[in-house]
Amino acid sequence: MRGRPRDPGNDTAILRAALDMFIQGGVEGTSIEQVAKRAGVARLTVYRRWASKELLLAQAIEFGRDRFMNPAEVLAMFADGEVTRAKLVEILVRAVGDPDFRQLVGRLASTATSHPELMRAYSETYVRPRKEVALQVFRLLQEHGELPLGIDLEMLMESLAGVVTYVMLMNPVRREPEEVRAYLNRFLDLVISPARTSNPG
Amino acid sequence: MRGRPRDPGNDTAILRAALDMFIQGGVEGTSIEQVAKRAGVARLTVYRRWASKELLLAQAIEFGRDRFMNPAEVLAMFADGEVTRAKLVEILVRAVGDPDFRQLVGRLASTATSHPELMRAYSETYVRPRKEVALQVFRLLQEHGELPLGIDLEMLMESLAGVVTYVMLMNPVRREPEEVRAYLNRFLDLVISPARTSNPG
Incomplete structure (x- = not known):
């Protein structure tokens, strides 16, 4: 599987799932495992892209920047x-x-x-x-x-x-x-x- | 043990411990078990007085009302x-x-x-x-x-x-x-x- 190109659709699904989980439960209420489940991808797909939950959440917040008051x-x-x-x-x-x-x-x-x-x-x-x-x-x-x-x-x-x-x-x-x-x-x-x-x- | 008068010193210690835990960890980071441990009382002492973590925290917030900007x-x-x-x-x-x-x-x-x-x-x-x-x-x-x-x-x-x-x-x-x-x-x-x-x- 190494070297396989990243699916940008996965990234979007992961970031959206992470933002939604953060809105609902904060940092403590968010886990990479559950984000992966919600986004419909393997846990490793998330871990390969984001070294920590905090880095994922920071990018999820950026991803959602036009969601409110564009x-x-x-x-x-x-x-x-x-x-x-x-x-x-x-x-x-x-x-x-x-x-x-x-x-x-x-x-x-x-x-x-x-x-x-x-x-x-x-x-x-x-x-x-x-x-x-x-x-x-x-x-x-x-x-x-x-x-x-x-x-x-x-x-x-x-x-x-x-x-x-x-x-x-x-x-x-x-x-x-x-x-x-x-x-x-x-x-x-x-x-x-x-x-x-x-x-x- | 039933009918033993409540020790007001316990209440103060419990409320102070609950407020401190809430400040540090929020609702999710607070548990009655750990509040009891921190206050040096038995878990049952807390449960006998407060039916839920939320009721305990609400009173702990009231208890701390003069702590900031009296x-x-x-x-x-x-x-x-x-x-x-x-x-x-x-x-x-x-x-x-x-x-x-x-x-x-x-x-x-x-x-x-x-x-x-x-x-x-x-x-x-x-x-x-x-x-x-x-x-x-x-x-x-x-x-x-x-x-x-x-x-x-x-x-x-x-x-x-x-x-x-x-x-x-x-x-x-x-x-x-x-x-x-x-x-x-x-x-x-x-x-x-x-x-x-x-x-x-």
């Missing part, structure tokens, strides 16, 4: 036509409401201290491109008079990420979309006081 | 003398820098979907009293001209909690105190624009 799609939504704060809020409400996304972020939050390489994979392949897109969207909103000029856009993005993460994670029950919408609007009202928004310089 | 102590720090934004930031920097606190919050973040009763115990016994104290501190800061009047204090507190949680959890490496201090000040600058702070009405 950056290119988000940008396209703003590129044509309606550039409003309301649209930004709707995209965030949808992300917060996705139970898989909520669990993924929760799992990652608990691995930051024990498995920093997973958080690093998530930060680099997931958070960074989304923050870049968020900055582009904020600049478009500024051009359309929906955000005040001169505001600290980077900190706005950071704190919005914080508020969204907090709403998703630190609640015993999942919040209803209307509640999340009102919450995010209240945060934006706090940051973007009407007096500052009406000032064009 | 609300009464925080309030006392502001009651006498110096009521400044800088002092508020220092208290938060200290909380963010506590590795045990970071791990506890991370563990809870990942249990919100799988064990909502633990997040509920944390929210009710830990978050709520701290938010009440935060509001009192914010009102004191307003009286001392460090926060603008008319600002949405509840949302300020909510988003500050979000920013603090985000800084603690969603990073592959622990941030240095100077970095956290600069970050929190930048957030407060975003929310409390100088123009609004100088307006006394």
Whole structure:
């Protein structure tokens, strides 16, 4: 069997199975044996490609990078036509409401201290491109008079990420979309006081 | 042995052991057997008091409620003398820098979907009293001209909690105190624009 070319279909199946298992059970709830079973491949097929469960999970997180809030799609939504704060809020409400996304972020939050390489994979392949897109969207909103000029856009993005993460994670029950919408609007009202928004310089 | 009065010293030792185990290993990494061993009691002593691991952990979280950012102590720090934004930031920097606190919050973040009763115990016994104290501190800061009047204090507190949680959890490496201090000040600058702070009405 040595030297046989790798089947890329196997890789995809393995990475998808690993990501799903991580979302459901975290690092402790994932084993290479069960990933192989779920992906329908031999255990050795997984071990030959990934030296450890952690390396497999880091790549599975990268593999799933467009599964939630695909950056290119988000940008396209703003590129044509309606550039409003309301649209930004709707995209965030949808992300917060996705139970898989909520669990993924929760799992990652608990691995930051024990498995920093997973958080690093998530930060680099997931958070960074989304923050870049968020900055582009904020600049478009500024051009359309929906955000005040001169505001600290980077900190706005950071704190919005914080508020969204907090709403998703630190609640015993999942919040209803209307509640999340009102919450995010209240945060934006706090940051973007009407007096500052009406000032064009 | 039946009818023998409970030893309150045992309860304390059990709850402390359970909280420590949860911080280190989460729900999956905690077992009643190991909690008993760590607390130096018989397994049956634990089982007689707590019907499940989840009930034990919920109470252990309540038991540890004054271990991080003790609300009464925080309030006392502001009651006498110096009521400044800088002092508020220092208290938060200290909380963010506590590795045990970071791990506890991370563990809870990942249990919100799988064990909502633990997040509920944390929210009710830990978050709520701290938010009440935060509001009192914010009102004191307003009286001392460090926060603008008319600002949405509840949302300020909510988003500050979000920013603090985000800084603690969603990073592959622990941030240095100077970095956290600069970050929190930048957030407060975003929310409390100088123009609004100088307006006394």
